[in-house]
Amino acid sequence: MAGQVTVEGTIYERAQKHKPWLLAVLSAALVLAVLVAAGIGAVHLPIGLLARQLIGGDSLSTDQQIILFTIRLPRIVASLLVGSALSVSGLLFQGLFRNPLADPYVIGSSGGAVLGASIGVFLLPPISVAGFGTAALLAFVGALASITLVYWLARVDGRTPVVALLLAGFAVSTMLSYSSYFLEVLDRDFGTGMRVLASWLHGTIAQPTWPQLAIVTLMLAIGLAGSVPLARNLNTLALGEEYATHLGLSVQQTRIAVIVIGSILTAAAVALGGLISFVGLIVPHMLRMVLGPDHVRLLPATALTGALFLLVADTVARAAIAPAELPVGVLTALIGGPFFLYLLRKTKQEVML
């Protein structure tokens, strides 16, 4: 809806402008970033030829096409998906916990994912389903299982108090991630598994296959579609549980829906990229400073910005020290952390977060 509505012949001008241009700018930046990222690598692909190829032309040589469609694009799509999923899930959890410092891992998914991945790396033979290896599959299962456990632990008399969720999430996550050290000690492989696990723990978007991407795209689509009706509910929930209940919001249903959708999004991101820190924390945060706290407005902008942010980070991660690669999670932490602190200090006086 635009900034104004006609009310009985007069115009109701909304005080808070929706800034629809922001979505357009973000989309344009996203297209540009995809083209630039697709050009960067061991073999340089010129941006003009890339653009023509992608809108249906046949401007690249066969070798270049193979590089583009089997190496560059899958990785680009993967970072878009992971960034978007993590950011939206961060937005949902921040709304649910009424705390701008919550992130997608806040209710214990990271611990379960770590343990699952360790089991996959150290104990099980390497198998793969739809392109996902054992580590990714078990990380996905582990993330969902630990969230289920946390939710069950925090449930009292048919209600799930937020504080109980946070505390149970913290305890379960810590327990599970430390128990993965057992498995590392048992490792007879003299460090290979450790290295695999370490790169996964620090967040690495490896070389995904198209079937993998299709599955994660589907999960992201489900997650985004499910978030749309929740966004307004999160605005109401910001007034506090009792007030929201009085206004007719079913707080418990909203809570369950946010946890389910946030978990699907987080687990999807974990399966593709491991544990990538700060994205889910800072992207919604940055946008809140531009757009204000209305979740309805934040949702599409967060999905786009998250995708853009992680694409840029991942491109830098693979280009910065080529031919070697940084785990993208290291980069998001190194850039995201200080940036977050800067924002925090800069806005401390003006905006109460």
Added chain:
Amino acid sequence: MKPLIEFAGVGFSYGDRNILRDLDAGVFENQCIAVVGPNGAGKTTLLRLAAGTLAPVCGEVRLKSRDLRFLKQREIARSVAFVPQNVEVPFSFTVEEFVEQGRTPFLKMFGGLCAGDYEAMRRAMELTDTWSLRSRVFNQLSGGERQRVKIALGLAQQPQLLLLDEPMQHLDIGRQFEIVDLICLLRREGIAIVASMHDLALIEGTFASVWLMSPGEPIRQGSPDEMLRPKVLEIAFNCQLHHRPRLLERMRNPMEYTV
């Protein structure tokens, strides 16, 4: 005439701590009631029971003759608005976005706000004189402004009954009179009001009736004249008012002492 809200044999307790017992009372259209009593007497509990966010342990609370237990909270919130004492908002919502939440009971799952919603919001902000504040951040408002914005949220629900929990608390005397004026204005708009009040001096002239709650005692109802007598208050509040003659005088003549 049927009451808007009716308490029929209502009892309530937190665990084994009894708060209310055998409460029979009704709030009628256009009525303006002050609920007074010492801390812990159950003033807020009474308001929450009327708002449907607490269910009575025994007895029934009825909204226009219908048991609240069988009504959806959305339906209740379209007739009854509850303005809580404290609201903590974690994000920097603007006044407009805050007041918009009052439309929640009217919104469909996927629908946005329509012209009628904006009209209700505008009316609510105009009545409370908060229209000019609408692009300000709620968390940065002063106490008096915040109180009026909270009332605006309640009015955006287009209620027939407005429940105010300690609306004058932490306000200076000038802002208290703003709220008093607002209450009188809303009364003329035909909205019934039940407010829990600590400052007894502000009751006379604003509220037509007083419900006096005292722990372990049945509620006493009457006009401010009957209820705000030193003898009655001394017993209800368990204190000695005659040691404070100036306080008594101020209560009888609030205007003289506060202007």
